[in-house]
Amino acid sequence: MKVKKYLASTMKEALDKMKKDLGPEAVILGSRKISRGGLLDFLGKEMVEITATTEENVLSRKARSPGEQKPTGSRLSVTVGDQGPVPERRPEQFPKLVHDKLAASTAGLRISAANKPDAGSVRLLQSELRDIKNVVEEMAEQIRYQRMPSLPPSLKEIYKQLLENELDEGITVELIQQLYGRFSExxxxxxxxxxxYxxxxxxxxxxxxxxSAVREKGPLVLAFAGTSGVGKTTTLAKLATNKKFFGKNKLALITADTYRVAATQQLGTFSEIAEIPMEIVHSPRDMSRAVAKHKDKEVIMIDTAGGSQFNDRLIAELxxxxxxxxPDEVHLVLSITTKPRDLMRTIKLFKLEQKVRLLFTKFDETLTFGSIVSVVRGSGIPLSYLTFGQEVPEDIELADPAKIAKLVVKNIF
Ligand SMILES: Nc1nc2c(ncn2[C@@H]2O[C@H](COP(=O)(O)OP(=O)(O)OP(=O)(O)O)[C@@H](O)[C@H]2O)c(=O)[nH]1
Ligand SMILES: [Mg+2]
Structure with a gap:
């Protein structure tokens, strides 16, 4: 297979060179940024290198038997035509690319409802589907690494693992670039x-x-909000009884979770066992009265209703x-097992103001912790506590950035 390389200072120039040499049907096998010295030099001048071949070569590769080894160094093959440079390819273009591949690879098959396919055609179709699957995987891989084109393998592996640990791609790129830029080999x-590092x-x-610190005068008022089942009530119970937190203080509980009978019962049972007075409130007026009634307490904790489908009306009510x-603090309770995008959506939806903190639960239910970093950084809201089990009162601690960072890189080294 005839493979050629084109080096230029911009992608456009490299593409022009390639098209001039191989014609408009050229097929890009790969592209990368390199410095004149051979490796990506963040301070020096970058060059773009395209590796390409002709469509004929790619078609002859497709004609090989399924078990045959693909040539080493062969990468993703995509017809350039008028589609523009590969690195700028956007995910929404994928369906068309895959469709084109599928159309090309099934062109030789004649299967219709009236004409049952023979075993040979089915085998051919299966092998072509495997081929398409490989192409899609290669595409995904290339898109994933296109921001890190010519990293040394050791750093590329760390980059990959950080992404697997759910660290946001932008943050990962920043960290790896700093490592590569500042450190010697x-x-x-x-x-x-x-x-x-x-x-x-x-x-x-x-x-x-x-x-949270108890005040000299008047109660410290803490509220807990969040979507359903994230652990609001359990977390409140942990903080109320753990001696490291408010277990030694004079407390009152208020529940505004009156949507479900079971919810008030849950906190009611806890308040009986822990011998902490509890108020049930149905309206803002009830709430003011309940807070005023317990102004002699050191800490007042407010539990609120969770909802899987929080809408504007429920948020306005809350x-x-x-x-x-x-309240002095509103703890927005989030489960670390929730997808980062949904976490950000919840934070936006709750539109809570200045006093908000993020309280993450269920650290014991995941092996990947990177999402917490993106959410804290993306929202600009500080963390308060973390919980890591169902046991009351022990499974809770103050959020510790270094401990979280260690969890994010755990299993990499
Ligand atoms: N594994 C684990 N489970 C937890 C943790 N925190 C809470 N849970 C469990 O999560 C479930 C829901 O907890 P709740 O405290 O009732 O959650 P909630 O947010 O008050 O739920 P709603 O009031 O229904 O919105 C219970 O089974 C808790 O025991 C945690 O850190 N780890
Ligand atoms: Mg609850």
Whole structure:
């Protein structure tokens, strides 16, 4: 297979060179940015290199038997035509690319409802589908790494693992670029140095709130909000009984979760066992009264209703209740098992103001912790507590950025 390389200072120039040489039906096998020295140099001049061949070559590759090894170095093959440079390819273009591949590979098959396919055709179709699957996987892989085109393998592997640990791609790119830019080769190939650097970098991205402190005069009012089943009531119970937190203080509980009978019962049972007075409120007026009634307490904790489908009406209701309580802190309770995009959506939906903190639950239910970093950084809201089990009161602690950073890089080194 005749493979040629085209080097130029811009992608457009490289594409022009390639098209001039191989014609408009040229097929790009790969592209990367390189410095004149051979490796990506963040300070020096970058060049673009395209590896390409002709469509004829690709078609002859397709004609090989399924078991045959593909040539080493062969990458994704995509007809360029008028589609523009490969690195700028957007995910929404995928369906067309896959469709084109499918059309090309099934062109030789004649299967209709009236004409049952023979075993040979089915085998051919299966092998072509396998081929398409490989192409799609290669495409996904290339898109994933196109921001890190010519990293040394050790860093590329770390980059991949950080993404697998759910660290946001933008943050991962920043960290890896800093590592590559500042460290010498002997340093970035040393796992201890890299691990220490990453833990330090990730730690600095995690903002935490000042721990809640009981006031000299009047109660400290804490409210807990969030979608259903994330652990609001359990977390409140942990904080209310754990001696490291408010277990030693004079407390009152308020529940505004009157949507479900079981919800008030849950907190009611807890308040009986823990011997902490509890109020049930149905309106902002009830809320103000309940808070005023317990002004002699050191801490008042407010539980609110969760909803899987929070809508504007429910949020407005929650906001009015919280305004009436005038809490010192609102802990937006989020489960780490929720997808990062849904976490961000919840944060936006709740539109909670200044006093909000993010409280993450269910650390014991996941093996990947990167999402918390993106959510804290993306929202700009500090973390308060983390919970890691169902046991009351022990499975809770203050959020510690260095501990979280260690969890994010765990299993990489
Ligand atoms: N594994 C684990 N389970 C937890 C944790 N925190 C809470 N849970 C469990 O999650 C489930 C829901 O907890 P709740 O405290 O009732 O959640 P909630 O947010 O008050 O739920 P609603 O009031 O229905 O919206 C219970 O089974 C808890 O035991 C945690 O850190 N880890
Ligand atoms: Mg609850």
């Amino acid at each position: 002997s340093e970035y190939t040393s796992p201890e140095r890299v691990e220490k 990453l833990i330090g970098g990730i730690t600095s991205l995690i903002k935490v709130a000042q721990p 906001t009015r209740l919280l305004e009436a309580a005038s």
